[in-house]
Amino acid sequence: MPQEPPAIQDLYPEHLAHCYGCGRLNEHGHHIRTFQVGEQTVSEFTPLPSHIAVPGFVYGGVIASLIDCHSTATAAAAMAAASGDEAAHGSAKPPPRFVTGSLHVDYLRPTPLGEPLVVRGQAREIKGRKVVVESTVYAGGVATARGEVVAVLMPDNFGQG
Numbered sequence: 001m002p003q004e005p006p007a008i009q010d011l012y013p014e015h016l017a018h019c020y021g022c023g024r025l026n027e028h029g030h031h032i033r034t035f036q037v038g039e040q041t042v043s044e045f046t047p048l049p050s051h052i053a054v055p056g057f058v059y060g061g062v063i064a065s066l067i068d069c070h071s072t073a074t075a076a077a078a079m080a081a082a083s084g085d086e087a088a089h090g091s092a093k094p095p096p097r098f099v100t101g102s103l104h105v106d107y108l109r110p111t112p113l114g115e116p117l118v119v120r121g122q123a124r125e126i127k128g129r130k131v132v133v134e135s136t137v138y139a140g141g142v143a144t145a146r147g148e149v150v151a152v153l154m155p156d157n158f159g160q161g
Contacts, residue, residue: 007033008041008073011094016154021069032066034073034121041074041135043119051113058111060145067105067135067147070119072098075131075151078123097158098151101130111137111144129153 009022009032017025022032034043045066053059076095111117121135130152137145 005035007035008077008095009033009069012097013094016097016158019069021065022073030062030065030069032069032073032119034070034077034119036077039122041070041077041121043070043073044116045119046116047111047113049113053110056110056113058113058117060105060107063107063111063137063145064103064105064147066117066119066137067145068100068103068149070121071103071133071135071147071149072100072151074121074123074133074135075149078126078131078133079153082126097154098131099154099158101150101152103147103149105145105147107145109142109144112139115139117144124148 009024014025017023020026020029023029024031030045032043032045034041047058047062051058051062075098080095118138119135121133123131123133125132130150133149133151135147135149136143
């Protein structure tokens with residue numbers, strides 16, 4: 001049985017792995033995991049009953065956090081690939097780490113609670129230390145939200161006290 005490749009977030013160094021959305025070391029977080037699949041990135045996430053907005057639907061802030069963390073991981077993969085570093089494809093070297101410079105979300109329709117969500121993203125532009133990423137959330141194959149993130153490369157000493 002083939003082993004699943006590591007998610008982009010699995011490669012982040014420990015001092016940068018505490019994010020509420022995607023940090024593997026945050027016991028209370030969402031643990032979003034993003035994988036490179038061809039030219040796109042893909043994450044899957046099943047909202048908990050506590051992620052409710054109104055009965056039957058997911059709170060918009062949860063949707064925004066999915067787009068946010070998925071997009072910064074997509075930026076990391078895109079920057080690694082553009083620099084010729086295959087960090088995002090399973091090497092031992094961590095990918096570059098990004099923070100959100102801006103986040104814009106369009107809510108296309110209510111997102112149903114209780115079913116798996118799929119987030120698909122793609123880097124649209126790399127300019128210096130910034131990567132523009134577009135990500136879309138799907139429920140049952142139907143797009144429910146779309147977002148654009150401007151991700152900014154973290155300084156090397158960011159998050160180290």
